[in-house]
Structures are given as C-alpha cells and as structure tokens.
Amino acid sequence: LTAGGGGNDVQWCFSQVKGAIDDDVAEADIISTVEFNHSGELLATGDKGGRVVIFQQETENKSQPQCRSEYNVYSTFQSHEPEFDYLKSLEIEEKINKIRWLPQKNAAQFLLSTNDKTIKLWKISERDKRPEGYNLKEEDGRYRDAATITTLRVPVFRPMDLMVEASPRRVFANGHTYHINSISVNSDNETYLSADDLRINMWHLEITDRSFNIVDIKPANMEELTEVITAAEFHPHQCNTFVYSSSKGTIRLCDMRASALCDKHSKLFEEPEDPSNRSFFSEIISSISDVKFSHNGRYMMTRDYLSVKIWDLNMENRPVETYQVHEYLRSKLCSLYENDCIFDKFECCWNGNDSVVMTGSYNNFFRMLDRSQQRDVTLEASRESCKPRQVLKPRRVCAGGKRKKDEISVDSLDFNKKILHTAWHPQENIIAVATTNNLYIFQEKVN
Amino acid sequence: MEDTKPEETNVEEQKDEEYKICPEKLEEAKLKSKYPHLGNKPGGSDLLRKRLQKGPKYFDSGDYNMAKAKIKNKQLPAVQTEKTEITGDHIPTPQDLPQRKPSLVASKLAG
Numbered sequence: 001l002t003a004g005g006g007g008n009d010v011q012w013c014f015s016q017v018k019g020a021i022d023d024d025v026a027e028a029d030i031i032s033t034v035e036f037n038h039s040g041e042l043l044a045t046g047d048k049g050g051r052v053v054i055f056q057q058e059t060e061n062k063s064q065p066q067c068r069s070e071y072n073v074y075s076t077f078q079s080h081e082p083e084f085d086y087l088k089s090l091e092i093e094e095k096i097n098k099i100r101w102l103p104q105k106n107a108a109q110f111l112l113s114t115n116d117k118t119i120k121l122w123k124i125s126e127r128d129k130r131p132e133g134y135n136l137k138e139e140d141g142r143y144r145d146a147a148t149i150t151t152l153r154v155p156v157f158r159p160m161d162l163m164v165e166a167s168p169r170r171v172f173a174n175g176h177t178y179h180i181n182s183i184s185v186n187s188d189n190e191t192y193l194s195a196d197d198l199r200i201n202m203w204h205l206e207i208t209d210r211s212f213n214i215v216d217i218k219p220a221n222m223e224e225l226t227e228v229i230t231a232a233e234f235h236p237h238q239c240n241t242f243v244y245s246s247s248k249g250t251i252r253l254c255d256m257r258a259s260a261l262c263d264k265h266s267k268l269f270e271e272p273e274d275p276s277n278r279s280f281f282s283e284i285i286s287s288i289s290d291v292k293f294s295h296n297g298r299y300m301m302t303r304d305y306l307s308v309k310i311w312d313l314n315m316e317n318r319p320v321e322t323y324q325v326h327e328y329l330r331s332k333l334c335s336l337y338e339n340d341c342i343f344d345k346f347e348c349c350w351n352g353n354d355s356v357v358m359t360g361s362y363n364n365f366f367r368m369l370d371r372s373q374q375r376d377v378t379l380e381a382s383r384e385s386c387k388p389r390q391v392l393k394p395r396r397v398c399a400g401g402k403r404k405k406d407e408i409s410v411d412s413l414d415f416n417k418k419i420l421h422t423a424w425h426p427q428e429n430i431i432a433v434a435t436t437n438n439l440y441i442f443q444e445k446v447n
Numbered sequence: 448m449e450d451t452k453p454e455e456t457n458v459e460e461q462k463d464e465e466y467k468i469c470p471e472k473l474e475e476a477k478l479k480s481k482y483p484h485l486g487n488k489p490g491g492s493d494l495l496r497k498r499l500q501k502g503p504k505y506f507d508s509g510d511y512n513m514a515k516a517k518i519k520n521k522q523l524p525a526v527q528t529e530k531t532e533i534t535g536d537h538i539p540t541p542q543d544l545p546q547r548k549p550s551l552v553a554s555k556l557a558g
Binding site for chain 1: 474479481485496498510
C-alpha cells in the first residue's frame with residue numbers, strides 16, 4: 001500500500017507536545033486514556049496516578065490565521081486515589097482506565113472517569129465573577145468588627161480571573177467485582193454502561209446506589225471460564241443497542257428491548273477461522289482490545305493485536321474491511337509472549353466523517369488507515385520531529401531481507417514505546433496521540 | 448549413523464512447509480522448545496483467571512505465619528516468574544512487597 005496522508009491527502013504537522021522530556025518516567029505519569037469532548041474544544045487525559053488533565057482549545061486568532069489554535073491546560077484534578085480492599089488484601093489501583101464526556105447541556109462540562117472499581121461523575125465549571133462588598137466581611141474573609149459598620153451596601157458581582165473548578169458530583173461505587181475496562185454514555189443522556197471482565201451494568205447518571213446488571217457471562221464454575229469481556233459501547237443513536245467484545249475475538253450486539261438481562265445476543269459478529277492456521281497464539285492475538293462505533297452508527301471497528309477490522313452492523317459473518325497494523329510482528333510472537341507485549345491493549349478511533357481510522361503501534365509509531373482512498377501511512381510521535389508545523393515523515397518498517405535507507409528493521413523497534421491511546425477531534429483534522437508519558441497534538445497542514 | 452525412515456522425512460518436510468506458510472507455527476515451536484511444560488490451551492481458564500486477579504496481592508500476616516508454620520521454619524519461596532506456573536497459592540513475603548507509593552503530586556502534563 002502506498003504512503004499517503006490521512007484522508008484526502010492530508011499532511012500531518014506537529015503542533016504541541018505536553019509532558020516531561022526526561023526519560024525517567026514515573027509510573028504515575030503513564031497516560032492511560034485520552035478523549036476529546038463532543039465539540040472538540042476540550043481534550044482530557046487520565047494517568048496511572050489517578051489524575052485528570054483537561055486542555056482547552058484556544059479561540060482562533062483571526063488576525064493571525066497561520067497560528068492555529070493551541071490546546072492549553074484548562075483544569076487538572078485528582079480523580080481517583082489508591083484504595084485498599086481489606087477483605088481480599090488487594091490494592092485497588094487509582095489508574096484512570098477511561099474518561100467519557102457527557103454532551104454539554106449548560107455552562108458546565110461533565111465527564112465520567114473510572115478506575116478498576118469506581119466510576120465518578122465530575123463537574124467542571126468556570127467562575128469568572130465573585131461577589132464583593134459584603135457588609136460583615138472584609139475582602140479577605142475576615143469578619144469586620146460590628147461596631148465599625150456605619151452604613152449598609154449591596155454586594156455586587158465583579159469580574160475576577162477565570163477559575164476552573166472540578167467537583168465530584170456522583171460516585172458510582174460497589175458495582176463491579178472485576179476490573180472495569182469500559183464506560184459508555186447512552187444517547188439518551190440519562191444512562192451509561194460500565195463493563196468489567198465478566199459483567200456489564202447500566203446506571204442512571206442521577207442514581208448512585210443502584211445499577212442494573214445487563215450482561216453476566218460468569219460461569220457457575222470458574223473452571224469453565226473460556227472468555228472475558230474486553231470492551232463495550234452504546235450505539236451512538238439507538239439508545240437500546242450496545243455491543244461488547246470478547247477475548248476470543250467475537251462481538252455481541254445486544255438489544256435491551258428484547259429482555260432485561262442481555263445474556264442472549266441479538267447479533268454475533270465473528271470471522272471464521274482457518275483451522276489449519278491455528279497456533280498457540282491464535283486466540284491471544286484474536287482478543288479484541290477495543291470496539292468503537294462509527295459516528296454514523298452503521299459500522300463498528302475492532303482492534304485485535306495485529307489488525308483493525310471494520311464491521312457492517314448488518315453483516316455478522318465477517319468484517320467488511322481488514323487492515324494490518326503491524327503484520328511484521330507475526331514472526332516475533334514468541335518473544336512478544338515472553339515480554340508480555342502480546343497482551344498490550346491498543347485502542348482505535350474514527351475521524352469525524354468515518355473515512356479514516358487511527359491506531360497505535362510500537363516504537364511510538366501510529367497508523368492512519370484511509371478507508372475511502374484505501375491508503376495507509378505510519379507516522380511517529382517523537383521529540384525529534386517537534387519543530388513548529390513540522391510535517392511528519394512517513395515511517396517504514398523492514399520485515400526482513402535488505403533494509404532500505406530510512407527504513408527501520410523489526411529487531412530495532414522499541415517495544416517499550418507503545419502508543420495505546422489516540423483520539424481524533426470530532427470535526428477537525430486534529431489528533432491527540434499519547435506516548436508513555438507525553439501527549440502529542442498533531443494538526444493538518446494548512447497551506 | 449542411522450538413516451531416517453522415509454515417513455519421518457516426509458512429516459518433517461510437511462512441517463517445514465507449514466512453518467514457511469505460517470510464521471505463527473514457527474513461533475509456537477520456538478516457545479514450546481523454551482517452555483516444554485506450557486499447556487496447550489493458552490486461552491484457557493488459567494490465563495483468564497490470572498487476568499481476573501490482576502493487581503498486587505499484599506502481605507497478609509495471618510497467611511504468612513500460617514504458611515511458615517506449615518513449612519516448619521523454612522524460608523518461603525519468593526515470587527516465581529515462570530510462565531508455566533500460575534498459582535494462587537503464593538503467599539507474599541516481606542521481600543516481595545512493592546515499594547510504597549509516593550505522595551500524590553500534580554501531573555507533569557499540566558506543567
């Protein structure tokens with residue numbers, strides 16, 4: 001496949017990078033989730049230390065059209081803290097597994113963030129005025145001596161420096177025995193689902209002490225366990241429909257109108273396997289690490305270890321498109337099993353009009369797969385390509401044989417540099433790519 | 448030196464052909480030669496149950512002392528990293544414990 005930009009010959013340029021430069025990465029700084037809000041104005045990241053950082057896109061400077069809008073820190077807060085399950089003598093990690101934004105309804109912004117066990121609804125609001133001129137208090141808060149008060153005045157609101165406050169509005173706890181891997185807000189804007197390895201629950205955003213269990217795949221005898229839930233998502237328009245993927249490479253679509261407990265799927269998406277090709281690794285690499293509906297709701301995309309597949313919701317027996325992410329790794333599966341990389345969970349995302357999909361790889365490479373033009377390109381998030389508006393050069397990996405100039409051989413790839421999380425602005429060609437501890441923002445080249 | 452029987456040679460050739468067509472099978476052979484005790488069901492319940500238990504198990508003084516009493520004053524084995532063994536019986540020892548988490552500080556992304 002020839003190299004190309006992402007969709008309509010887009011060329012990608014460096015815009016910004018956030019995070020520390022030094023190579024000594026503290027575990028807490030490992031980025032674990034990245035998500036744009038529905039307008040793309042806000043970009044949230046979560047990390048292993050339980051912290052959320054939200055960036056805001058600056059309003060365009062009309063007098064300087066060349067200077068594209070940048071993302072600057074808007075708010076940061078500690079979403080989750082480490083907890084201890086005393087009964088099982090196990091630590092509950094504060095790592096933020098997923099962040100999902102709620103559509104904006106009023107001046108405040110809301111997001112859901114979750115660790116392994118607890119989901120929280122955070123309200124992010126702006127304060128740019130404060131009341132001044134109290135009768136009983138000084139401006140610094142100290143109480144005035146009542147004897148000195150001789151007149152009355154009416155306190156007024158005066159402008160102040162913008163303050164962005166984050167406050168936890170709901171805590172949805174004790175809903176999951178196993179580790180939460182997904183949350184998804186329903187299109188009804190009232191409910192959301194949370195999925196762990198064996199169960200999926202549905203919550204109402206206003207109610208924290210109850211949730212409905214809608215999928216339960218826990219066998220009566222745990223020795224009979226053959227697959228776990230790896231990801232789940234609500235349909236973008238149909239509030240009764242959701243999908244969940246499994247470690248065996250299947251996706252089940254469920255309709256909540258059919259029954260209260262959706263253990264029986266409405267549709268089962270599975271690509272038939274060639275039994276002669278089966279190996280020890282087959283099941284492991286078929287495990288789906290992410291599932292995402294297209295914006296138009298007609299397709300869904302799945303990511304397994306080596307490929308990205310696009311499924312038409314009307315066709316269950318095979319995907320309509322399959323893209324190889326890094327096929328050269330198939331002959332390295334033994335060492336990737338030994339160093340546990342074979343269990344890495346890569347995410348994937350769609351662009352705004354569903355024409356291009358993106359996913360990460362190793363060596364800080366990420367892949368843009370153009371569905372409409374049937375072209376793909378490998379790009380790299382690197383501190384060496386950080387000059388303002390520097391165009392990203394396509395990267396090529398040499399699988400074997402003679403290595404051409406500018407190619408990198410498979411054995412030279414750094415498997416510790418993984419891009420697991422990427423996000424695409426809902427309307428513009430702006431992408432956020434997370435390396436281990438840095439967040440890169442790339443934009444379309446503007447001529 | 449013994450000559451190999453014709454049937455054996457055919458099987459070997461067939462396997463070579465398979466490996467050429469299927470790099471995965473070659474990788475599988477590599478893995479099995481390194482870890483001969485590896486079970487044939489990688490996606491089986493053992494692997495999944497290990498996944499469900501993700502998270503460091505912490506030191507439980509009751510478990511630890513009872514295990515010590517059983518082994519009668521011998522040292523408890525440290526964590527094994529063998530891929531073949533997935534045991535739920537491992538009792539953490541003080542040496543196994545990970546370091547204390549550092550105090551909560553601000554994210555460097557916001558710096």
